Amino acid sequence: VRIGAEVANDTESPLSITLLQGVARGDKMDTILQKATELGVSRIVPLLLARSTVKLGADGIARRHEHWLGVIASACEQCGRSRLPRLEPAAQLEAALETGDDGLKLLLSPDASAASLPALLSAYPQAAQHGVCLLAGPEGGFDANEIAQAMASGYKPARLGPRVLRTETAGIAAITAVQVTAGDWR
Numbered sequence: 014v015r016i017g018a019e020v021a022n023d024t025e026s027p028l029s030i031t032l033l034q035g036v037a038r039g040d041k042m043d044t045i046l047q048k049a050t051e052l053g054v055s056r057i058v059p060l061l062l063a064r065s066t067v068k069l070g071a072d073g074i075a076r077r078h079e080h081w082l083g084v085i086a087s088a089c090e091q092c093g094r095s096r097l098p099r100l101e102p103a104a105q106l107e108a109a110l111e112t113g114d115d116g117l118k119l120l121l122s123p124d125a126s127a128a129s130l131p132a133l134l135s136a137y138p139q140a141a142q143h144g145v146c147l148l149a150g151p152e153g154g155f156d157a158n159e160i161a162q163a164m165a166s167g168y169k170p171a172r173l174g175p176r177v178l179r180t181e182t183a184g185i186a187a188i189t190a191v192q193v194t195a196g197d198w199r
Contacts, residue, residue, distance in 0.1 A: 022095040026053035028196035029116065029144030032184050033058045033109050035151030036067045041181040042077075043084045050088035050098055052188045053197060055144075057085075059103040064153025074103045106159050110166040116144030120160065120168040121187055123177040127170035130187060134194040141195040149184035 032049050036059050082100055089097050117140035148163055173186055192198040
């Protein structure tokens with residue numbers, strides 16, 4: 014074996030995108046992790062929320078984490094990424110909000126009174142420099158307490174259009190919109 018020339022593989026997005034995702038049941042979580050990885054997310058935090066349909070003990074969380082790392086690695090191989098997004102251990106919302114990013118923080122919400130995602134991204138052009146953190150709920154959505162916690166931590170409610178999106182669609186749609194507006198798709 015001879016080591017040849019180093020070839021740069023610059024497939025990483027210049028925009029730091031964090032996805033805080035309510036844990037979804039079955040293959041849905043695998044799909045979310047796979048597509049988020051392919052779309053260039055840099056950090057993923059699975060959330061254990063009040064309305065999550067998945068209830069895991071410590072042993073189950075550890076097994077899922079290992080499985081999810083494999084899903085992410087496979088997605089990186091498929092899409093040509095040379096760096097895996099950081100997968101944080103599953104966390105309660107309060108703990109995840111304390112370790113949030115400094116960039117634009119968006120709570121994905123179907124609420125008609127929320128600002129549209131493109132409007133928020135346009136209003137905060139510094140998002141491209143400081144990153145974007147997207148908070149997506151589980152199948153059951155967020156409860157009122159979780160919404161209040163997120164808002165108190167600086168999250169702005171962002172609407173993704175006139176329809177209510179499934180948990181496996183919302184985060185992926187938002188990552189795509191962010192990449193188009195401020196990331197490596199513009």
